[in-house]
Structures are given as C-alpha cells and as structure tokens.
Amino acid sequence: MAIGKETTAWRITMPGMLTTVQDAGRIGYQQYGMPVAGAMDGESYRLGQRLVGNDTDMGALECTVMGPSFISEGPAVIAFTGADMSPAVNGAPVPMNTPLAVAPGDEVTTGFASYGVRMYIAVRGGVRVTPVNGSVATHGKSGIGGFKGRKLQKDDVLTVARTVEVPQLHVDPDYEGPFNGTTPIRVVLGPQHERFTKEARHIFFTSPYLITPTSDRMGYRLAGQALTHTDGADIISDGAVFGSIQVPSDGQPIILMADRQTTGGYTKIGTVITPDLPRLAQMPVETTIHFTEVTVEEAQALYREYKEREASWVQTKEKAVSLLYSSVLPWGETEKRLSIRNDSYV
Amino acid sequence: MGIQASSGGTSDMTTALTFAPVGDCALSAVFGDTISPDINKRIRHVVTALSEETASGIVEMVPTYASLLVVYNPLIVSYEELCHHIQCIAADAKSGETSDTVRIVEIPTVYGGEYGMDIENVCNHTGLSESEVVAMHSGTDYLVYMLGFIPGFTYLGGMNQALATPRLSTPRTLIPAGSVGIAGAQTGIYPSESPGGWQIIGRTPLTLYDGSKEQPTLLSAGDYVRYVPITEEEYQRIAALGSGYTVTVHEVKERELNGNR
Numbered sequence: 241m242a243i244g245k246e247t248t249a250w251r252i253t254m255p256g257m258l259t260t261v262q263d264a265g266r267i268g269y270q271q272y273g274m275p276v277a278g279a280m281d282g283e284s285y286r287l288g289q290r291l292v293g294n295d296t297d298m299g300a301l302e303c304t305v306m307g308p309s310f311i312s313e314g315p316a317v318i319a320f321t322g323a324d325m326s327p328a329v330n331g332a333p334v335p336m337n338t339p340l341a342v343a344p345g346d347e348v349t350t351g352f353a354s355y356g357v358r359m360y361i362a363v364r365g366g367v368r369v370t371p372v373n374g375s376v377a378t379h380g381k382s383g384i385g386g387f388k389g390r391k392l393q394k395d396d397v398l399t400v401a402r403t404v405e406v407p408q409l410h411v412d413p414d415y416e417g418p419f420n421g422t423t424p425i426r427v428v429l430g431p432q433h434e435r436f437t438k439e440a441r442h443i444f445f446t447s448p449y450l451i452t453p454t455s456d457r458m459g460y461r462l463a464g465q466a467l468t469h470t471d472g473a474d475i476i477s478d479g480a481v482f483g484s485i486q487v488p489s490d491g492q493p494i495i496l497m498a499d500r501q502t503t504g505g506y507t508k509i510g511t512v513i514t515p516d517l518p519r520l521a522q523m524p525v526e527t528t529i530h531f532t533e534v535t536v537e538e539a540q541a542l543y544r545e546y547k548e549r550e551a552s553w554v555q556t557k558e559k560a561v562s563l564l565y566s567s568v569l570p571w572g573e574t575e576k577r578l579s580i581r582n583d584s585y586v
Numbered sequence: 587m588g589i590q591a592s593s594g595g596t597s598d599m600t601t602a603l604t605f606a607p608v609g610d611c612a613l614s615a616v617f618g619d620t621i622s623p624d625i626n627k628r629i630r631h632v633v634t635a636l637s638e639e640t641a642s643g644i645v646e647m648v649p650t651y652a653s654l655l656v657v658y659n660p661l662i663v664s665y666e667e668l669c670h671h672i673q674c675i676a677a678d679a680k681s682g683e684t685s686d687t688v689r690i691v692e693i694p695t696v697y698g699g700e701y702g703m704d705i706e707n708v709c710n711h712t713g714l715s716e717s718e719v720v721a722m723h724s725g726t727d728y729l730v731y732m733l734g735f736i737p738g739f740t741y742l743g744g745m746n747q748a749l750a751t752p753r754l755s756t757p758r759t760l761i762p763a764g765s766v767g768i769a770g771a772q773t774g775i776y777p778s779e780s781p782g783g784w785q786i787i788g789r790t791p792l793t794l795y796d797g798s799k800e801q802p803t804l805l806s807a808g809d810y811v812r813y814v815p816i817t818e819e820e821y822q823r824i825a826a827l828g829s830g831y832t833v834t835v836h837e838v839k840e841r842e843l844n845g846n847r
Binding site for chain 2: 269270271272274275285307339370372373382384385428429430431432476477478479480481483485501502503508512513514536537539540542543544546
C-alpha cells in the first residue's frame with residue numbers, strides 16, 4: 241500500500257493503563273509455538289482500520305480502560321473506535337467512529353472509558369514498527385512484536401504514517417458496537433465437553449459467572465459454580481483458539497483470549513462463537529455473564545450473518561465534510577449519542 | 587507442560603479418527619489418546635497433505651501430540667465438509683506408504699559448568715556420573731512431537747528414563763535462552779530467556795526462534811533432535827558466527843536413529 245511512505249512521530253505524554261500496538265493477529269505461526277495476540281475486540285479494531293482506509297494488518301493502538309495522550313509532531317489521520325475514552329484534540333472533544341485529521345503539534349488526549357474497556361486508535365497508513373512473522377501485534381508476556389515488545393510508556397516516540405487526506409467514510413448510524421453486556425454469550429460445546437458430568441454442563445449454561453480481576457489479555461478467569469470433571473482436568477496438550485473455555489481442576493472456567501498460549505493441557509468445555517468475542521473483550525472485570533449453547537451449524541450461520549452485517553458498517557459519505565476535527569460534528573450530537581450509549585450499557 | 591511423553595504407546599493404525607468443533611472457525615481432529623510416535627506420524631501425514639492444497643479454506647494448522655487443530659474460514663468450508671475432507675485425506679495417508687526417512691537436526695550443546703548448573707542435581711538424583719549423563723542425554727535422538735507453550739519450544743519424546751529428575755523445588759527467575767534441561771521424564775530447550783524450574787544441564791548457542799524468517803524455527807514437529815556435546819570454545823565460536831553458522835541436518839532412515847524406541 242502506497243499510503244504514508246512518509247512518517248511522523250507521536251510523543252507519548254501519558255501512556256494510559258495498557259496501550260499496545262495490535263493488529264488482526266500473528267496468523268500461521270502457532271505450529272511453531274508463536275501466540276496469535278492481536279486486537280482483543282477485533283470488530284472495533286477492523287472498524288477503525290476501515291475508517292482510515294487501511295488494510296487490517298497495519299496495526300493500531302489498543303487502549304485499555306484508560307487511554308494514552310500524545311503529541312503528534314506532524315500531520316496524521318486517525319479514528320477512535322471501541323470503548324469511548326473521551327478523546328480530545330487540543331482539549332476539544334472529538335467524536336468516536338469518525339476519521340479526522342490532526343495537525344503538526346496537536347495534542348491528542350484520552351481519559352477513562354465511559355463504556356467498554358478497549359478503545360482503538362487507528363492511524364491512516366499504519367503504525368510503523370518492525371513486523372515479527374508478518375505481524376505488528378504485541379505479545380507482552382513474551383516481549384514480542386509491537387513497540388519494543390511492550391506496552392507504551394511515557395516519553396516513548398512512536399513512528400506512524402504521515403498523511404493529511406481524510407477518507408470520506410462514516411459509520412452506519414444504526415451500528416451499536418459490541419457493548420451489549422447482558423445478552424448471554426453463545427458457546428459451541430467441545431472439544432472435550434464429554435469430560436464433564438451432565439450436571440456440570442447444565443450448570444455451565446444456567447449459572448452466572450463473574451469475570452474476576454485477575455483477567456487479562458491472555459484469559460478471562462471466571463468465578464461461579466464449579467464444573468465437575470468425570471476423569472480429571474488434564475488432557476494430552478492440544479491446540480486452543482481465542483474463545484476456548486478451559487476448566488482446570490478447581491472447576492472455574494477460563495476463557496482464552498488474544499494473548500493465549502498456542503496449546504494447553506486442560507479440558508475445554510466449549511468455545512465462545514466469534515461474533516460474541518468483541519462483546520466479551522469489551523466487558524469490564526466484575527461483569528456477570530451467562531452462557532447459552534448453540535450448535536456448530538447455528539454458530540456458522542451466525543458467523544455468516546455477522547460478516548454480512550459487518551460489511552455494511554462503514555459507508556461512503558455522500559457529501560464532503562471538512563477535513564478538520566474541529567468541524568466534524570456539532571458537539572451536542574456527539575454528547576447525545578454518548579449518553580444513549582451510557583444508558584444502554586450496564 | 588505437565589504431560590510426560592512416553593514412548594510406550596503401541597502402534598494402532600486403526601484407531602478411529604474423531605472430530606470435535608472448536609467454535610465456529612476451528613475444529614479438532616483427534617487421532618488417539620496416547621503419546622506415541624505412530625499417532626504423531628499420522629498427524630504429520632495429514633498436515634503435509636492439507637498444506638499442499640490451495641483454496642481449501644484452511645487458515646492454519648496446529649499439530650499437537652495426538653490431535654490436530656485446524657483453523658478455517660467457515661464462509662468457504664463448513665464444519666461438516668471439512669471433517670469429511672480430512673477423514674478422506676487421513677484414509678489416503680494411511681494406505682499410501684510414505685517414506686521412512688526422517689530429519690535429524692544437530693543441536694551443539696555445552697554440558698555442565700556454568701552452562702549446565704544443575705547437572706550435579708541430575709547426577710545425585712540418578713546416581714550417574716556427569717560423563718554418563720552427557721553420554722546418555724546426547725546418545726538418543728528425540729522426536730519433536732509438537733511446538734507450543736512459548737515460541738520455538740519443542741515437546742520432545744524418547745528420553746532415557748534413567749535420566750528422569752524432578753524439577754527444581756524453587757523455579758529460577760531467569761534461565762538463559764538456549765538452556766537444555768530435564769523436567770521429570772522430559773527434556774527440552776528454552777528457546778528464549780524465561781523463568782523456569784527445569785534442571786539445566788547444558789546450553790546451545792543456536793537461535794531457536796527467529797521471527798524475521800518465514801520458517802522461524804530450526805525444528806518442526808516430526809523432526810528429531812540430536813544433542814552434540816561441544817566445548818566452551820566451540821560454543822563461543824558458534825555464538826560469534828550467529829546466523830552465519832550452518833546447522834547440521836541429517837536425513838536418515840528411522841531405523842538409523844539413536845536410542846531405544
């Protein structure tokens with residue numbers, strides 16, 4: 241892609257709680273033990289990339305609970321998607337889900353998430369860090385990828401593409417985002433569900449489970465009614481995916497997330513379906529979740545519908561809107577939309 | 587890493603292949619429920635056959651001890667279709683006799699001293715002398731069953747059980763990359779700096795994972811590892827060569843492998 245051969249720098253003035261470079265994941269190297277990593281909420285990540293006209297492998301910043309602040313030394317075109325961390329440019333609030341330009345010397349600030357827990361800052365032309373196995377995703381635990389293999393720190397200088405042209409794209413006004421925290425999480429049984437008692441399977445789909453504070457990008461550790469194994473919790477290690485629900489001997493499920501290891505030795509009762517992973521990734525700790533069962537056929541039909549819907553989320557603007565952030569939207573409208581989101585997200 | 591490899595699995599080529607969904611975009615093909623070279627070999631045959639296909643909808647494959655995780659695009663192929671397809675391929679792979687040639691990758695290793703600070707623990711536990719430990723450990727070719735846990739970590743099978751030594755009671759906070767260790771009945775190499783509780787008996791100067799390469803690891807599932815004792819001087823020489831060092835690889839018949847299988 242020819243966009244942004246030229247680069248500019250972002251000087252990080254506040255790193256935020258956990259800000260990392262992520263992309264769609266390091267695909268194809270799990271057979272060598274390399275974890276996939278990548279965006280936790282792939283939906284918001286892809287939305288941001290599309291809004292700035294990027295391919296999905298170009299990388300964006302994933303911000304967690306509290307976002308970063310930085311000064312852009314040159315011009316850049318950015319978009320904020322996912323959790324709303326009240327982004328502002330030079331102190332003036334800017335809307336979510338909207339591509340906008342920042343000028344040389346502009347300060348971009350963000351704060352705590354008002355809904356959801358992960359925001360993405362996409363930049364047209366991408367984040368310029370050295371790819372590892374074709375991906376810029378950060379895997380913090382092994383110190384691989386992204387910016388020096390770690391989360392951003394104060395005074396880091398991040399290289400990004402230097403661009404000025406804002407794509408004439410906007411998000412479907414009916415798009416709600418992955419912020420429904422109450423609808424049950426859909427799960428396909430397997431691959432080792434038969435290693436649980438019938439009662440345990442019933443409990444799993446009828447009892448509430450709490451996302452505990454020890455949850456992270458590797459896994460969501462849940463607390464709830466324990467699930468009983470028929471023949472111990474250990475298996476001969478096999479592969480796992482984003483969404484695999486493994487249950488160690490204490491009977492408390494762990495949902496494997498983006499930074500999971502490639503293989504594991506615990507029984508897995510089921511797998512969260514792909515369309516529900518973004519919702520899960522946006523749930524704060526202490527959220528109570530429920531699971532509901534779907535068959536693999538239903539899950540694949542749901543996946544197809546999800547991908548069809550996703551294709552229509554980003555639309556071309558009929559009329560040109562000013563390139564500058566300061567006149568993108570009347571602020572009243574932004575605030576109104578935010579308050580609706582706040583009400584609808586428990 | 588809790589599974590202990592045993593080479594005692596019997597050859598049972600008739601074991602039924604079973605499938606389970608792993609959500610909407612992956613499936614698990616289960617070839618058996620034991621750790622055995624034969625089951626592992628069947629998995630590799632299927633991986634090889636599937637890798638040669640194009641437009642099958644397969645995104646990536648993760649072979650493990652006794653099963654194969656296949657990540658796929660359900661917009662291209664459904665769960666049922668792919669299970670059927672893999673079943674057919676497995677049946678073909680079973681009947682079509684494949685070559686018994688295997689790849690041995692030599693891993694030059696300095697044993698003992700500061701490079702293998704726990705070799706005394708292994709001697710004390712096993713009652714063997716240091717030279718016996720080295721001879722036994724380097725005298726066996728180890729099958730790479732799978733890679734996992736961290737990038738480039740190999741799960742090896744075939745260690746002489748006389749060498750088995752429990753892990754350290756208190757894990758070390760930092761083990762250097764390339765460290766060769768024993769944990770219970772397993773042996774292996776730490777591909778990168780890591781905390782860990784293995785009994786470290788030596789170290790290799792080779793880089794086991796290079797993220798700048800399309801084939802990032804020296805070792806793939808199905809290869810055999812042969813540890814070759816070297817001196818400290820040789821270690822320094824190879825370390826200084828870096829990627830300029832040519833790794834020694836042998837193609838041999840299975841019957842020519844060292845160690846009892």
